[in-house]
Amino acid sequence: MWKGVVKADGVEVPVKLFSAVEDRTVHFRLLSKQHHVPIKQRMVEPASGEEVPREHLHKGVELERGLFVKLEPAELESVQPKESRDIEVLHFLPRGALGLQWFDRPYYLGPDGADTRYFALAEALRRKGRIGLVRWVMRNTDYVGALSEHQGYLVLITLHHADEVIAAASLTAPSGKPLDARELTMAEQLVGALAAEPELEAEHDEYRERVRALVEAKAHGRKVKVVSPRKKPEQPSIAKALEASLAHLKKAANA
């Protein structure tokens, strides 16, 4: 377990870090078709296809297309950040100041002694509606993160670095003839009719449950039925489709 200290303006809050995410994926392995054993991989000389033994492998980067620079282990080590336990708060931003695209992976922070300060910071963040922009080093890697309050506890979400995020604003959105006013109105009505609370807790990954059931059935030697998808019907114009959608919803509401 990683331990650190949140530091802001002389205040220190010692914390422990816990992943907030639980892996539930049904994992498969790639097997060789012939022997049904997990495959392995090896590095080869591209021209000859000859295997390159471990002791002749080096790391490096592609500086520009086709230009490779080899880096020695000592050199790679030299660019690693300095080890530290500090989770340094750069400043406090309003919640929502960071677009969702920045968020990467959430962690819970638990108090590591000094419970009072821990819960006071969580409460202060909640009252102020703010998140802390923080930096820290963990396992030889630099991280930036958002420190926030969640159900009375501190949560740290790692953020992507600037060069990883492509902003929609940097792309050219599709454009064309002005949209039909009547269609826009109907589309808004349709959104209004389907407006709801997120209620994300209620939904399950049904597909994952079926995959789980499938592998269990196969593990017990049961036969599995294979169904192929049907074709879909043709579709009318946008306006007609919107009208039909609204009519359908109205009927459902009256029923």
Add this chain to the structure above:
Amino acid sequence: MPERRRHARRNGPEREPPPQSPAKSEARARGLWTGTIGFGLVSIPVELFPANRPRRLSLRMLGDDGTPLGRRYYDPESGKNLGKDDLVRGFEVSKDEFVVVKDEELESLAPEKSRDIELSRFVDVRRIDPLYFERAYFLLPWGTSDKAYRLLVATMERTKRAGIATFVMREKQYRIAVLAEHGILRAETLRYADELRTPEQIGLPARREPASRDVQHMEAVIERHGRAGVDARELRDEQAERLLALARHKAERGQDVVRAEEPGARDEDNVIDLMSVLKRSLESRQAEPGNAERTPTRRAGESKHRSTRGPSTRKAGRRPPARGRKHAHARSG
């Protein structure tokens, strides 16, 4: 994301097919998935691309002379190299014992409707807990007409709502929030509740009411260091910058540098920049005669997800950005 095969456990690294032949890697870059967004009875053909790119800090494997090396999958029993047709998917039922699961079996688990992005409800996205957000993708218009796409964008921007949907892609179900931003649709995948731990499950101590004096002190700190927004410079990847500076310095002195042009040895990630793929995908549409009267119809063939085996999925597209690498380090233990 050359490192993904080692680290990206969550993404099922072993499901990645082995490298394609050089000729195939020159094919047109396409999205991870093409299908339709269902908005009521209106269908909107879209192509899905990652919205984040891998970390710049991706290391390559090189030989003694600096030549980039290729990666081959092989059968440890026969020692033979394997192509994509020589592989099957297995589930480990007990140590070293596998049941083989065929693609068709997995595909038949997804009902047809789950192959499309059916917007089932529209929500205020601010009401979604940030812990749910996993990964971002762009949904770009696909097919002959943009009209329905633009209609949905305009409607979502006006109502400030996001559409919630689930769909199946590459043998996995994704729950997403579809948002409109700057005239473009973006899908944010949302974790399922059972993929998120609770403070109780982790074993955090029961919440204690802090003394109001302590809270006020913290509030004062927050106020003193308040800022309205984030400065992009603060989100720089300084580690990658140091690494690149070091590599540039060596290159200038001609130390440990190799020029190599073997597409077969490349990792697809480096071949095409995601940004240029997105731009090209959007620009190519400007030339086409858009705004047809009829919306493109939903045909079964269109919304099939491209299987993990297709060479087209492995270019720009590919699997979501460099999470594996980072997470392998970031995962708490």
